[in-house]
């Protein structure tokens with residue numbers, strides 16, 4: 001199987017850069033775990049603080065996920081629209097701008113150039129570069145879709161998700177005089193991204209890949225797509241309220257936020273069901289087992305991390321105790337890995353063999369990579385969860401001070417470092433495998 | 446279900462949720478002054494917020510529970526630590542946390558910036574946020590009572606409310622500067638010296654890392670009696 005449209009090739013550098021940033025992100029995560037697990041000397045803390053490392057860790061996360069989404073979109077749009085992309089030059093220009101902004105941002109963080117807002121540390125001048133890159137992307141996608149030979153729900157859902165994503169980013173740029181309002185709108189970016197716009201993009205991309213791989217009927221896939229994205233937005237928009245319990249806001253947020261966010265797992269559960277149904281009713285034979293494993297793994301992990309873990313943690317009476325603790329860390333890691341890291345890797349496993357014209361690839365190393373990542377991430381989140389329960393219990397039930405509680409948790413931070421290192425090994429295997437895909441020997445085909 | 450039904454579910458669901466959310470947002474802004482005391486956001490509070498951003502404090506500390514979990518939550522820090530302690534910590538973290546298992550970087554914060562930061566944290570601490578974080582409510586209560594009705598306070602409340610940001614006692618408070626049980630055993634100060642020490646540590650021991658405390662002479666005496674009473 002080879003790529004069908006010449007312009008799909010622009011996706012390749014997006015995917016490659018995305019994978020490199022993924023590995024760097026994990027490496028930086030390990031450094032954060034070292035900060036937690038050991039006492040570092042003052043000079044080292046002065047030179048490279050936890051705050052700087054965390055800014056790099058989280059920004060690399062956002063960068064590699066967005067690069068993956070954009071590369072993924074450029075890869076699937078020609079097929080979905082049955083035409084070449086509107087412009088490959090614009091796509092390369094956009095990638096250049098985006099990479100420039102990302103590199104400058106990371107170097108800037110090292111020298112203390114920051115907007116000082118978690119996850120949105122990138123300073124305003126660089127925000128503007130990103131906005132330009134985003135506008136180019138939207139224009140390119142939109143013009144491709146407008147001239148499509150075929151109309152589909154997947155196209156428009158993807159366009160909707162991308163435009164929504166870009167608009168929300170703007171709310172993180174201005175300076176707010178009130179911290180209360182600052183965080184009110186900070187969540188319009190963060191929550192409405194991961195529980196809104198990004199879910200639209202995920203659902204459309206998954207729908208496309210499932211459609212292509214399983215060969216089930218388009219009408220069925222698109223029906224599910226409408227239903228799921230509808231429920232994602234219905235529960236997710238008002239569900240933003242689960243972040244407003246403790247910021248200084250009217251009491252009704254406990255109800256609106258609590259109830260709507262309790263419904264948020266439903267569309268994710270539906271995604272598990274429809275993926276399962278489509279895989280069971282597939283018309284195509286299973287060519288690459290690993291690609292299928294990723295599709296199913298994505299559905300299940302998405303449900304576990306974002307759905308179940310999110311559900312428990314955002315109930316107001318629970319959240320009162322677990323908010324702002326290592327529990328959030330546990331939930332965050334599993335949700336981002338389950339929903340978005342696996343999404344990107346699924347798309348990469350779908351796309352990359354096509355660049356090399358490989359129908360069936362050797363998958364052994366990739367299998368090792370997947371299972372190493374999946375299992376170590378599960379334990380990593382378990383360890384963070386134990387640390388979080390301990391923290392909550394010590395600080396908020398036994399009334400023991402922060403430092404004493406943290407010292408008691410240090411064993412679990414060391415365990416997190418251990419599982420993080422295994423995860424890094426899994427990620428390196430996966431990335432190496434993706435970079436060096438080889439056709440499987442014919443005999444075993 | 447047909448695709449058409451699914452499409453209607455998409456539009457109805459999305460628009461309904463967006464409508465509710467926008468309505469709630471309008472109401473949030475209407476009620477914000479009451480919950481966040483927006484009338485008390487002075488220029489100095491804003492300057493302090495800029496200091497908070499400038500040094501990227503929020504990637505180690507949470508505030509309102511958001512941010513990094515590497516260091517304590519700052520929502521009620523004004524009541525937990527008091528102005529002098531905050532200033533001492535941000536200006537000379539290497540001294541305050543010399544013996545600590547976790548360090549804070551030397552950021553080069555100026556005195557002016559530290560004072561602005563205190564004003565910002567004071568405004569934040571008064572946001573009506575349903576008493577979150579739970580573990581800091583005791584400091585808020587103690588600080589408010591200390592100002593208004595000191596007679597209603599238990600001795601332990603006063604001591605932990607004033608000192609618990611750095612000292613511990615029977616597992617309460619933060620142990621970065623020593624436990625009162627140990628301090629009581631080791632101290633060679635008499636009552637007068639201890640009171641002077643609490644009010645201005647450097648005047649008694651120039652090497653002390655402890656900042657001057659924002660407490661009245663009476664409270665300082667009460668704390669001294671408490672500590673010496675543990676011997």
Ligand SMILES: [Fe+2]
Pocket residue numbers: 191195239240242243
């Ligand atoms: Fe959320």
